[in-house]
Amino acid sequence: MTSMPQITSLFERPITLPDSDAQARLARLVGMDDKIRRLANILSLLINPAGLKAWQAKHHGEAASLLEVVLRRPPLVILAGDVGSGKTELAETIGDKVARQEDLDITLLPLSLSSRGQGRVGEMTQLVSSAFEHAYNEATKVKGSGAKARGGVILLIDEADALAQSRESEQMHHEDRAGVNAFIRGIDKLASARLPVAVLMCTNRLSALDPAVRRRAADVLVFSRPTLEQREHLLTLWFSQLGFTALQIQALAQATGESDRTPYGYTFSDLTQRLLPTIVLDAYPDNSVTAERALDLVRSIAPTPPFKDGPQAVN
Numbered sequence: 001m002t003s004m005p006q007i008t009s010l011f012e013r014p015i016t017l018p019d020s021d022a023q024a025r026l027a028r029l030v031g032m033d034d035k036i037r038r039l040a041n042i043l044s045l046l047i048n049p050a051g052l053k054a055w056q057a058k059h060h061g062e063a064a065s066l067l068e069v070v071l072r073r074p075p076l077v078i079l080a081g082d083v084g085s086g087k088t089e090l091a092e093t094i095g096d097k098v099a100r101q102e103d104l105d106i107t108l109l110p111l112s113l114s115s116r117g118q119g120r121v122g123e124m125t126q127l128v129s130s131a132f133e134h135a136y137n138e139a140t141k142v143k144g145s146g147a148k149a150r151g152g153v154i155l156l157i158d159e160a161d162a163l164a165q166s167r168e169s170e171q172m173h174h175e176d177r178a179g180v181n182a183f184i185r186g187i188d189k190l191a192s193a194r195l196p197v198a199v200l201m202c203t204n205r206l207s208a209l210d211p212a213v214r215r216r217a218a219d220v221l222v223f224s225r226p227t228l229e230q231r232e233h234l235l236t237l238w239f240s241q242l243g244f245t246a247l248q249i250q251a252l253a254q255a256t257g258e259s260d261r262t263p264y265g266y267t268f269s270d271l272t273q274r275l276l277p278t279i280v281l282d283a284y285p286d287n288s289v290t291a292e293r294a295l296d297l298v299r300s301i302a303p304t305p306p307f308k309d310g311p312q313a314v315n
C-alpha cells in the first residue's frame with residue numbers, strides 16, 4: 001500500500017465557504033430552486049444538527065423524539081442524471097448557502113474520479129480511501145466539544161460513474177468493485193462517528209446505482225435537461241439585454257428543444273458552453289448579434305446525445 005497522498009495533491013482545489021464566487025455561480029443556476037432548498041437543508045442537518053434541534057425547541061417543543069429519526073440520516077446525497085445538467089455546478093456551490101444559513105465555515109473537498117484512478121491497479125480504491133480519511137480528519141478538527149460544530153466538511157466525489165455501478169454486475173471490473181467497497185466503508189465510518197461532514201456523489205448513471213450505495217443515501221436528486229420554460233428563462237437573461245424581442249427568444253427556446261431531427265433538446269451545458277459562445281464569437285469582431293443569425297446557428301448545433309444509462313453502457 002502506498003502512503004496517503006497530501007491533501008493538496010488529492011483534491012483539485014479545497015475551498016472554504018462562504019465564498020462570493022460560489023455564491024454567484026449558485027445564483028446563476030436556472031430552475032433549481034427546489035433542489036437547492038432540499039439539498040441545503042439535508043446538508044445543514046448533517047453538518048449542523050444543533051440547528052435542527054434549536055428549530056424543534058422553538059416550533060415543536062414537545063416532540064423531541066421525532067428528531068432522532070431525522071438526525072440519523074446517512075451522510076450521503078447522490079446527484080444523478082444527464083450530462084451537462086448542473087450536477088457539478090450545484091455540488092460545488094451549494095455549500096456556500098449552507099455555510100451562510102448555519103453561520104459556520106465549510107471546507108469543500110472536491111475529487112473528480114473521471115480523470116483520476118484510471119491508471120495502476122488499486123489506484124482508484126486508494127484515492128477513495130484517502131479522500132474519506134482526509135474528510136474524516138478535517139471534520140474531526142472542527143467538531144468542537146459543544147453541541148454546535150465549529151465548522152463543517154463537504155466531500156465531493158464527482159464523476160463517480162465507476163462507483164455507481166452495481167457490485168452485482170457480472171461485467172464489473174475487479175478494481176471498480178474494490179472502489180465501491182472502499183466508498184461504502186468510508187460512508188459507514190463517517191456515519192458512525194457522527195462528524196459534521198456530508199458526502200456528495202455525482203454520477204450520470206442513475207439506473208446502475210449500486211443498491212448498497214443507494215441504501216446509504218439520505219436523498220437522490222435527479223437532474224434532467226431544461227424544459228422549454230427553463231430554456232426561455234436562460235435565453236431571456238442573455239438576449240433581452242441585446243434587444244431580442246420576446247417572440248424571437250421564444251423561437252430560440254423552441255429551436256433548442258426536441259425536434260423531428262432529434263428526440264431530445266439541448267442540455268444546460270449545450271446552451272451555456274456551446275450555443276452562447278458560438279453566437280458571440282460568430283458576431284465578433286465586426287458585427288452585432290442578431291436574432292436571425294442566432295437562430296441559424298442553433299440549427300447548426302446538434303444537442304449532445306443523452307448519456308446511455310443502461311446495461312449496454314457497462315464495459
Ligand SMILES: Nc1ncnc2c1ncn2[C@@H]1O[C@H](COP(=O)(O)OP(=O)(O)O)[C@@H](O)[C@H]1O
Pocket residue numbers: 028029030031032082083084085086087088089090202223234268269270272273
Ligand atoms: N440549471 C442551470 N442553469 C444554468 N446553467 C446551468 C444549469 N445547469 C448547468 N448549467 C451550466 O452548464 C454547465 C455544465 O454543468 P455541470 O454542472 O458541469 O453539468 P454536469 O456535472 O451535470 O455534467 C455549467 O457550467 C453551468 O454553467
Ligand SMILES: [Mg+2]
Pocket residue numbers: 087088089158159202
Ligand atoms: Mg459534472
